Amino acid sequence: MATHADDLSVALRLADAADEITMARFRADDLVVDRKPDRTPVTDADTAVEDAVRSRLAAARPDDRILGEERGGTLGADRTWIVDPIDGTKNFLRGGPTWATLIALVVAGSPVVGVVSAPALGRRWWASQGAGAFGSFGGAAPRPLRVSGVRSLSDVYLSTTDLNTWGPALDRYLALVSECWESRAFGDYWQHCLVAEGVLDLAVEPVAYAWDLAAVQVLVTEAGGSFTDLSGRPGFDHGSAIASNGHVHDAALAVLQG
Structure with missing residues (x-):
């Protein structure tokens, strides 16, 4: 099985860049909020994050496709990065801390790398195919994640x-x-x-x-x-x-x- 350690490193750096943007705009008095055709909200932070991620991916992975919530794109047959700049935008614009940037790499139709960064909660989760899932909470050392054993x-x-x-x-x-x-x-x-x-x-x-x-x-x-x-x-x-x-x-x- 192919490993994706380098791709995960890229995704984590993208999340770092996203966190800088989102935290600078979180609870900002001049936050700009628009409404999309489906009546869901979008803020200037959403678009700024996606644009920053796209710019960095163009330099780091120029041959890969990008699909983002705000700027569109298509899911390719080979390598596609999928970006949700702020998942939980309604929480973000109301000042609630439960929002995150989601970054994934999909190869041949299957997600192989995933990063979820929720800086207002002090939490980040990440995983790559075959290498397990991990979380970091409040600056503590990363720990492996495992689902529950509940059976009923x-x-x-x-x-x-x-x-x-x-x-x-x-x-x-x-x-x-x-x-x-x-x-x-x-x-x-x-x-x-x-x-x-x-x-x-x-x-x-x-x-x-x-x-x-x-x-x-x-x-x-x-x-x-x-x-x-x-x-x-x-x-x-x-x-x-x-x-x-x-x-x-x-x-x-x-x-x-x-």
Whole structure:
């Protein structure tokens, strides 16, 4: 199996650059906020981060493609970097600390490197294919991540993002809630990182995009978990996601599918 140590180093340096930009604009009085055609917000920090990442990748990896939430792009058949400059923009613009920059490298359709950096929380998570998943919290030394050992839905700690995104399928999600021990809405990237840490056992998103999921997919799978869409297809680019410790994956899918 090919190693991606150099690519991971690039991704970590990109995250460092992103953190400098986002923290300088976090809670800024002159933060500029616009609304995209899908009515989701975008700030000047979002675009500044993506532009900075693209510029650095053009120098470091000139032959690779780039797909970003704000500037677009396409997913290539070989090497594509996928960037979500600020995942959790609504939290960012309201002054909440639970937002992050997500950076992934996808090779031949599979994420092989993922970095999630949440500087306002003092947290960063990263993984590369075959080399495991790691986290650093509050400046402490990195530690390996491992999913939980929970095996029964009745013991599961569950999270989603926003109940409104479930639409007509909300009853299926509520059916899953009723089968589980506890539920929260940690939302966005954070719930998947918490699955990788073993804090949560299950995170479910009915609507998500490639830039939301590529980095967290490699994080969860390298921590020993499972990652599919809501129909059970492996992958980050099918429009939905369920991340789990692996043990409860099939049981959760069965409830969601009715």
